Amino acid sequence: MQKLSMDQLNRVDVDTFKSQVKTPLVIVLDNVRSMHNVGSAFRTADAFAIDKIVLCGITATPPHREIEKTALGATQSVTWEYVKESVEAVKQLKEQGYEVYAIEQTNNSISLEKFQPLTNKKYAVVFGNEVHGVDEEIIALADGTLEIPQFGTKHSFNVSVTIGIVLWDLINKTKFIKK
Numbered sequence: 001m002q003k004l005s006m007d008q009l010n011r012v013d014v015d016t017f018k019s020q021v022k023t024p025l026v027i028v029l030d031n032v033r034s035m036h037n038v039g040s041a042f043r044t045a046d047a048f049a050i051d052k053i054v055l056c057g058i059t060a061t062p063p064h065r066e067i068e069k070t071a072l073g074a075t076q077s078v079t080w081e082y083v084k085e086s087v088e089a090v091k092q093l094k095e096q097g098y099e100v101y102a103i104e105q106t107n108n109s110i111s112l113e114k115f116q117p118l119t120n121k122k123y124a125v126v127f128g129n130e131v132h133g134v135d136e137e138i139i140a141l142a143d144g145t146l147e148i149p150q151f152g153t154k155h156s157f158n159v160s161v162t163i164g165i166v167l168w169d170l171i172n173k174t175k176f177i178k179k
Contacts, residue, residue: 039070
């Protein structure tokens with residue numbers, strides 16, 4: 001077994017990435033306070049060729065040195081926009097035909113392993129603030145809430161870990177995985 005070289009990985013350049021078909025998912029960051037988490041969201045969005053990221057509220061926007069520490073250049077490849085109010089962003093996405101799911105623990109959340117996305121639909125997933133989670137107004141507007149099953153003493157994952165788990169699960173279930 002030998003680690004692959006950068007040439008063997010066959011990564012596309014930024015221009016090719018921008019023009020390639022994207023995974024029809026939108027990430028919404030609802031008042032995410034850590035710029036490292038924002039950078040991680042960009043890097044994960046690039047890895048999975050996500051359609052775009054919507055940054056809302058206090059969520060920092062590129063260009064910023066602290067975002068780039070974890071984004072490693074993904075702010076150049078991933079399409080993003082800033083919308084001041086998360087509620088407005090969700091309303092806009094719903095008007096554009098997206099089904100919106102908040103990633104949050106609620107009294108009627110769907111356990112992630114039981115959620116079956118459809119390949120002919122567009123989805124947006126909202127990830128919340130590191131302390132307060134997804135805002136209640138967003139939860140009320142969402143088409144549903146998804147929850148990652150957990151078995152330890154803590155009740156949450158870091159938002160960057162959550163983004164990776166949720167995106168991988170949705171992509172794997174819809175077979176959007178690029179082969």
